[in-house]
Amino acid sequence: MTLHVLWPNTALMTVLAGAVLMAYVAFNGMLLVWLERKVSARFQRRLGPTEVGWAGLLQSAADVIKLLAKQLITPRHVDRPLYHLAPVLVFVPVLAGISLFPFDRHLQLHDFNIGLVLLFALAGLGFLGIFMAGWGSNNKYALLGAMRAVAQNIAYEIPLILATLPVVLLARTMSLREVVEAQHQLWFIVQQPVAFAIYFIAAVAETNRAPFDIPEAESELVAGFHTEYSGMRFAFFFLAEYTNMTIVCMIAATLFLGGYIGPSWLPVPGWVWFFGKVYLLLLVMMWLRWTFPRLRFDQLMSFAWGVLIPLAIVNLLLTAVAIKVWR
Amino acid sequence: MSVLVRLLRGIWSLMLGLGVTLKNLFRRPVTQTYPHQKPELSAAFRSAIALVNFPASGSHDCVACMQCVNICPSFCIKVEGDKPEGLKRKRATVFEVDYALCSLCGLCIDVCPTNTLKYSKTYDDVGYRRDQFVYDLLTPFRAGEAAWRERARVAAVEAAQPASAGPAAAAGEPEVGR
Amino acid sequence: MAEIWGEPAPQPLAGNGDDTYYLNMGPQHPSMHGVLRLLLHLRGEEILEAEPVIGYAHRAHEKMAENRNYLMFLPNSSRVDYLSGMIYNLAYCQAMERLLGIEVPERAEHIRVIVSELNRISSHLLWFGTFLLDLGGVTPFLYAFDDREEILTILERVTGSRLTYSYGRFGGVTQDVDALFVEQTLAFVARLRGRMPDYHALVSDNVIFRHRCEGVGLIDQATALRYGVTGPCLRACGVPYDLRRAEPYGIYSRFDFEVPTQPAGDIFARYLVRLAEMEQSCRIIEQAVAALPAGPIMPEKQKKRFKPEVGESYFAVESARGHFGIYIVSDGSELPLRLKLRTPSFANLSAVAAVLKGTMIADTVAILGSVDVVLPEVDR
Numbered sequence: 001m002t003l004h005v006l007w008p009n010t011a012l013m014t015v016l017a018g019a020v021l022m023a024y025v026a027f028n029g030m031l032l033v034w035l036e037r038k039v040s041a042r043f044q045r046r047l048g049p050t051e052v053g054w055a056g057l058l059q060s061a062a063d064v065i066k067l068l069a070k071q072l073i074t075p076r077h078v079d080r081p082l083y084h085l086a087p088v089l090v091f092v093p094v095l096a097g098i099s100l101f102p103f104d105r106h107l108q109l110h111d112f113n114i115g116l117v118l119l120f121a122l123a124g125l126g127f128l129g130i131f132m133a134g135w136g137s138n139n140k141y142a143l144l145g146a147m148r149a150v151a152q153n154i155a156y157e158i159p160l161i162l163a164t165l166p167v168v169l170l171a172r173t174m175s176l177r178e179v180v181e182a183q184h185q186l187w188f189i190v191q192q193p194v195a196f197a198i199y200f201i202a203a204v205a206e207t208n209r210a211p212f213d214i215p216e217a218e219s220e221l222v223a224g225f226h227t228e229y230s231g232m233r234f235a236f237f238f239l240a241e242y243t244n245m246t247i248v249c250m251i252a253a254t255l256f257l258g259g260y261i262g263p264s265w266l267p268v269p270g271w272v273w274f275f276g277k278v279y280l281l282l283l284v285m286m287w288l289r290w291t292f293p294r295l296r297f298d299q300l301m302s303f304a305w306g307v308l309i310p311l312a313i314v315n316l317l318l319t320a321v322a323i324k325v326w327r
Numbered sequence: 328m329s330v331l332v333r334l335l336r337g338i339w340s341l342m343l344g345l346g347v348t349l350k351n352l353f354r355r356p357v358t359q360t361y362p363h364q365k366p367e368l369s370a371a372f373r374s375a376i377a378l379v380n381f382p383a384s385g386s387h388d389c390v391a392c393m394q395c396v397n398i399c400p401s402f403c404i405k406v407e408g409d410k411p412e413g414l415k416r417k418r419a420t421v422f423e424v425d426y427a428l429c430s431l432c433g434l435c436i437d438v439c440p441t442n443t444l445k446y447s448k449t450y451d452d453v454g455y456r457r458d459q460f461v462y463d464l465l466t467p468f469r470a471g472e473a474a475w476r477e478r479a480r481v482a483a484v485e486a487a488q489p490a491s492a493g494p495a496a497a498a499g500e501p502e503v504g505r
Numbered sequence: 506m507a508e509i510w511g512e513p514a515p516q517p518l519a520g521n522g523d524d525t526y527y528l529n530m531g532p533q534h535p536s537m538h539g540v541l542r543l544l545l546h547l548r549g550e551e552i553l554e555a556e557p558v559i560g561y562a563h564r565a566h567e568k569m570a571e572n573r574n575y576l577m578f579l580p581n582s583s584r585v586d587y588l589s590g591m592i593y594n595l596a597y598c599q600a601m602e603r604l605l606g607i608e609v610p611e612r613a614e615h616i617r618v619i620v621s622e623l624n625r626i627s628s629h630l631l632w633f634g635t636f637l638l639d640l641g642g643v644t645p646f647l648y649a650f651d652d653r654e655e656i657l658t659i660l661e662r663v664t665g666s667r668l669t670y671s672y673g674r675f676g677g678v679t680q681d682v683d684a685l686f687v688e689q690t691l692a693f694v695a696r697l698r699g700r701m702p703d704y705h706a707l708v709s710d711n712v713i714f715r716h717r718c719e720g721v722g723l724i725d726q727a728t729a730l731r732y733g734v735t736g737p738c739l740r741a742c743g744v745p746y747d748l749r750r751a752e753p754y755g756i757y758s759r760f761d762f763e764v765p766t767q768p769a770g771d772i773f774a775r776y777l778v779r780l781a782e783m784e785q786s787c788r789i790i791e792q793a794v795a796a797l798p799a800g801p802i803m804p805e806k807q808k809k810r811f812k813p814e815v816g817e818s819y820f821a822v823e824s825a826r827g828h829f830g831i832y833i834v835s836d837g838s839e840l841p842l843r844l845k846l847r848t849p850s851f852a853n854l855s856a857v858a859a860v861l862k863g864t865m866i867a868d869t870v871a872i873l874g875s876v877d878v879v880l881p882e883v884d885r
Binding site: 039041042043044045046047050287288290291292307 | 334341344345347348349351352354355356357358360
Binding site for chain 3: 336337338340341343344346347348350351357369370371372373394398399400401430431432433434437438446
């Protein structure tokens with residue numbers, strides 16, 4: 001049943017696919033920054049960028065040029081290898097992660113049978129980079145931010161994974177493609193609304209977005225783990241954050257919202273459905289960010305351990321029982 | 328049960344907040360796009376001081392009384408004056424304001440006996456050096472200064488001759504009501 | 506790690522032997538409201554000791570007053586606390602009027618009340634915005650600034666300035682108000698009332714906001730009184746002390762308003778008190794506008810030079826942050842012998858340092874934000 005149309009069986013294909021994905025990641029980052037600025041502006045009754053390009057569309061491009069042109073400052077007291085490696089280590093996993101998704105029925109690099117596990121493993125790897133950045137910066141604010149990031153990541157990866165397990169139970173597979181294929185009749189969000197809610201909340205926390213943005217809470221920790229980074233190194237953290245957002249929304253779209261599947265009577269290609277769902281979820285994430293104040297660190301923890309994880313476990317158990325009874 | 332109620336109530340409160348931001352998403356932005364849209368200045372708007380150009384005399388009426396210099400809390404006004412030929416009152420020859428120091432309190436305008444000080448309406452002055460903000464308030468009046476002095480001298484001479492019954496203070500001393 | 510790569514390992518920062526450390530928060534920090542420096546002694550995120558270090562915005566206002574005549578101190582007065590410049594400016598005028606024995610015309614008194622209360626609302630709105638910014642909510646900040654902009658526009662039209670007004674003079678005010686001002690003011694009051702439900706839905710009822718605020722940063726009544734805390738912070742401890750009511754100055758005794766209090770003494774109580782105060786200010790404005798008489802805005806005889814008799818004068822007003830007092834000693838010359846400013850933020854900040862112990866970094870920011878300190882006012 002698997003059709004690997006884009007299966008990169010030659011070195012050239014692999015390189016080509018990688019280049020396309022990298023281009024997409026860069027483009028997506030710029031688009032999301034523009035979107036975030038524009039959307040947040042409209043929520044706050046401002047205009048947002050208007051000067052560069054139509055409706056400020058080229059503002060992000062101008063910013064990239066600015067960031068590229070900036071001097072790379074390395075503070076004197078940093079742990080150099082860690083400090084230099086961290087932005088790369090944050091960025092590479094997200095690049096790898098984005099290559100796993102079935103963008104359309106025939107548009108996937110490779111469908112791993114453990115795609116979901118791989119995704120979460122890669123997401124966990126990114127936090128290593130964040131901790132390296134915080135530790136290597138030799139700055140107390142950065143270290144505090146990194147500590148918060150790691151604790152938060154551990155706490156929120158559990159509900160994140162627990163919320164996806166019911167879907168795995170229902171679809172009987174961990175392959176992203178087959179999960180989508182299992183949703184032709186009914187999207188899993190209908191069967192698993194609680195799991196979707198838990199997943200989405202945990203995903204917002206996992207990407208360090210407000211109201212869970214405590215690792216980089218600017219009013220407390222200046223800029224958190226990337227306090228000492230500037231220029232293109234900072235841009236890598238930024239890009240990784242936005243790509244991470246895209247990834248968690250892609251997971252949500254794949255697992256709960258039927259991925260590339262839309263109403264069959266509409267003559268719209270599957271990838272349009274997929275990206276439509278992803279960007280809709282991204283807009284919701286922005287909406288959340290620009291509405292709520294930030295949680296405190298301990299409240300964030302107790303919310304994960306005291307509310308989300310028990311709820312996710314109960315939901316998982318109920319799903320398992322229900323499957324056992326009705327199948 | 329109360330835990331569930333609290334949870335639901337909390338979720339509802341978050342929904343309310345989302346509703347507020349959503350409502351504002353579709354309202355008109357209030358931003359003024361500054362260089363394209365200039366602000367409307369009120370009549371009372373305070374900026375650097377300037378000398379009033381009285382139409383009657385075609386010039387300012389600073390008599391170099393030094394009251395503004397003395398009252399200025401920022402010590403940013405510099406005035407010098409001389410006595411023009413044939414005139415009883417002094418006349419400013421230097422009137423400089425260091426706008427970088429000015430705190431726009433308006434005390435100089437309050438004390439001016441001839442009401443020849445006013446606020447200008449410039450709000451977008453920029454510069455690279457501090458001395459660029461030392462404004463010479465007499466600049467717009469320099470060109471007409473010699474002519475004014477000549478008119479004032481003639482008027483004074485005419486006023487001194489009892490036979491000529493012309494309007495004495497036509498040029499030299501404009502009517503200024505306080 | 507660096508050793509493996511053949512580089513010298515970075516020197517660890519000088520420690521004190523245990524797992525505690527010091528963190529300098531400020532003077533350059535996003536949420537230190539100006540230039541406060543907090544020296545925090547921390548274990549993890551928990552604060553063992555907090556020491557505020559002040560003086561970074563010291564401009565020697567009191568000394569400046571001794572070196573210039575009474576009128577020349579006018580622009581300084583609104584720069585002590587730039588957020589309630591109007592109230593401070595008029596407080597200085599009132600202190601001088603008491604010293605000089607000048608009668609203020611009725612119209613000027615009413616105008617003073619209206620602009621002072623507008624200024625108070627604008628200060629509270631700015632506090633509301635920046636406090637939410639400290640808690641990580643950016644959007645309420647911009648909504649509050651949108652509202653505040655209205656006030657600034659109204660005041661700019663009358664006073665010519667948006668922040669440091671210098672609007673008062675000994676005996677009255679500089680500019681008269683017109684019908685448009687009255688119309689705009691009433692329109693703003695209506696607008697603010699219309700916005701309040703939004704603010705409550707977006708912020709006051711928000712469960713995250715409640716969690717951040719309720720039971721955090723408790724300043725109990727005894728501590729508050731011991732440190733001389735005044736203003737909304739004191740009223741949030743259940744003490745209904747408001748100078749406009751306790752020692753009415755100007756014409757405040759004529760207006761019907763309440764002194765909102767809250768018993769809890771936590772951040773949320775301070776928040777509620779300030780929001781309630783905005784409503785009370787609206788009520789005062791409405792009454793003052795309704796009673797605005799015609800007439801002069803300055804006394805008939807205006808003096809250019811002021812030489813008070815030998816003596817002293819203390820005048821206190823309720824600023825947006827609390828009890829603001831001006832003490833002037835005159836030796837009969839044109840310059841004051843001594844001018845002392847009693848600023849509320851200084852006392853309030855002292856109490857903050859006492860309650861920071863045992864909280865977390867995130868709470869520090871919230872508590873400091875809730876107390877509404879204006880650092881230039883602390884340092885003077």
